[in-house]
Structure formats: C-alpha cells, structure tokens
Amino acid sequence: MSARRRLLLVVPTLAGLITLVFCFVHLVPGDPVEIMLGEGAAGADAQALRAALALDRPLPQQFAHFASGLLRGDLGHSIAFRTPVAEVIAARYPATVELGVAALLLAVAIGIPLGVLAATRRGSVLDRCARATSLLGVCFPSLWLAPVLVLVFSMQLGWLPVSGRGGIAHLVLPAVSLALGMLGILVRLTRASVLAVLEDGHVLAARARGAPPWLVTWRHAVRTALVPVVTVIGLQAGALLAGAVVTETIFAWPGVGRLLVQAIGARDYPLVQGCVLAIGFTYVAVNLGTDLLLARLDPRLRDE
Secondary structure (H helix, E strand, C coil), X not given: CCHHHHHHHHHHHHHHHHXXXXXXXXXXXXXXXXXXXXXXXXXXXXXXXXXXXXXXXXXXXXXXXXXXXXXXXXXXXXXXXXXXXXXXXXXXXXXXXHHHHHHHHHHHXXXXXXXXXXXXXXXXXXXXXXXXXXXXXXXXXXXXXXXXXXXXXXXXXXXXXXXXXXXXXXXXXXXXXXXXXXXXXXXXXXXXXXXXHCCCHHHXXXXXXXXXXXXXXXXXXXXXXXXXXXXXXXXXXXXXHHHHHHHHHHCCCCCHHHHHHHHHHCCCHHHHHHHHHHHHHHHHHHHHHHHHHHHHHCHHHHHC
16 A cells, blocks of 8 residues: 555545544533533523534534634634633643653663563563563553552652653653553563564574574564564554543643543533544554554555
8 A cells, every 4th residue: 555545544534533523522411501601601691602612503514614613723712711722732732742752662662672582582581570561561550550650659759749740750650650551562562573573484594594693683583573563552652642641630741631631521612622633633643654664664565
C-alpha cells in the first residue's frame, strides 16, 4: 500500500470519528442546556444558549454546523472557560504530549533492550526476572499504581512532588505510572519476537559465516523482530492517551485528559467534544506514522 493511499484512508477514519463523537454527545439523556445552566435558569438565557450551540435546529443541521466549524478550525465556545474550545485545548495539549512522549520513551528505552537481553539469555536469571517484571507491569493498572507511587515517593520519602507540572521531578511519577503497563507488554513481545527470529534462515546464515553474536542479534535479528514490536508501540502510544485521563487526574497534570474530566464535570459539551476529538485525531496520527514506519522497516509491506 503506497503512502498516498494510506493518507487517503485517514479521511474516512476521521469522518467516522467526527460522526461518532457528535452522535455520542447528542445521545446523552437530558437537555444539555438545562444541565449546563441548571433548572432555575431563565427561559431567555436557556434559549440564547440553545441558539448559540445550534441545539434549536434539526439534528442534521446541527451536524452540518458542527462539521463545517471543524473544517474552519472552530470547535465552538467553552461554557466553563468562556473562551474558544480550540484555545483551551491548545493551552493544555503540550502537557499531554510531554507526558505521553516521556512515558513512551521510558517504556521503549527499557522494554526493548530488556526483551532482547531476555531472549538472548533464555532460561537465565535475567530472563526470569525480566518476565516477572513484565508480568507485574501488565497486572498493575495506573489507577492503582499512581496512588501507591505518590504514597511512597512523595508522602513517605519526600523525593518527588505530589502533583502539578514543573520541572523533570514533576514528570517522573506520572510518566512511570503511565509507562509501566506498556513496558511490560514490550518486554514480553520483544522477547518472543527475537526468539522466533533467531531461528530464521538469514540469522543462522550470519552465524555460519562467523559473525559476532552481538552483530547477529542486533543487526540481523532485532531489525526483523521490531516489525510486530513497532506495531504494538503505535497501538500502545494511542492507548497512552486514554491512560493519561486517569494519570493526569491523579497527579493534577494540566493536560487534555484532566481537561476532559473537568469538562464532563462542568457539563461543558462543546469542550467535551473538542477534547475527545483532540485525543482521537492524535491516535489516528500516531497510527498513521506507525504504518509508514513499518513500511520503511519491512519493504514487503509497501506492496501489500
């Protein structure tokens, strides 16, 4: 599949995402205007807000209004912040990217080398420890792990700040909490992939030619084994955004995930739509980048 065709396939994906976000928000029971303003709001205020949100129009016209605004970069006005939704999200988006990238780099920098070492030393103490560590990472969700990290490293030891966004110290606990689950998956998948590739013909041929073991592993085996690993990294990178909702809320990290929770609590429907779309667009972009990277790693995928 060519890069141009991959890019074209993003269009219906984004169109489906926009439609689903619009439908889910409008299928929520109750009158959103009444929820936003309260039952005691004046009728004129309710009517004005309903007109501002285009809720007084038929549903197809509401969707057309919503979609046309997206094409212009207009996500509507936040009721809680009284500013354009795009500006509110733009102010919070860098924090989410910072946390997601830090967690991703941490998981990749530890998970892939540890998985490779476990595969090359199969059955050793290192292999058993790596598998046990990965199992713990998969089993402990961030919803449980984050409070434990705060209790130990912030409340008891006093090494790291409890919450907020500042320097590197503020980033450590939320990044570790978010990265641990992905790290466990990468260790197990990398180990399994490398073990499978070590029996392939080109790896055995390199060994027969007398190539050093480290060269056989890192040049011949790891590159082939990375294809399924990169696929999972792309999927998990998108999943980090979903996990960031919980992590950002626990650590009071001022990102889009925490903003989404605040918007839901305030019944700010335009902001809820904008946050979900921002997360969804990022997920699609990350997976598109992963798809293009896979085609570079494995030329056979370019023609599929």
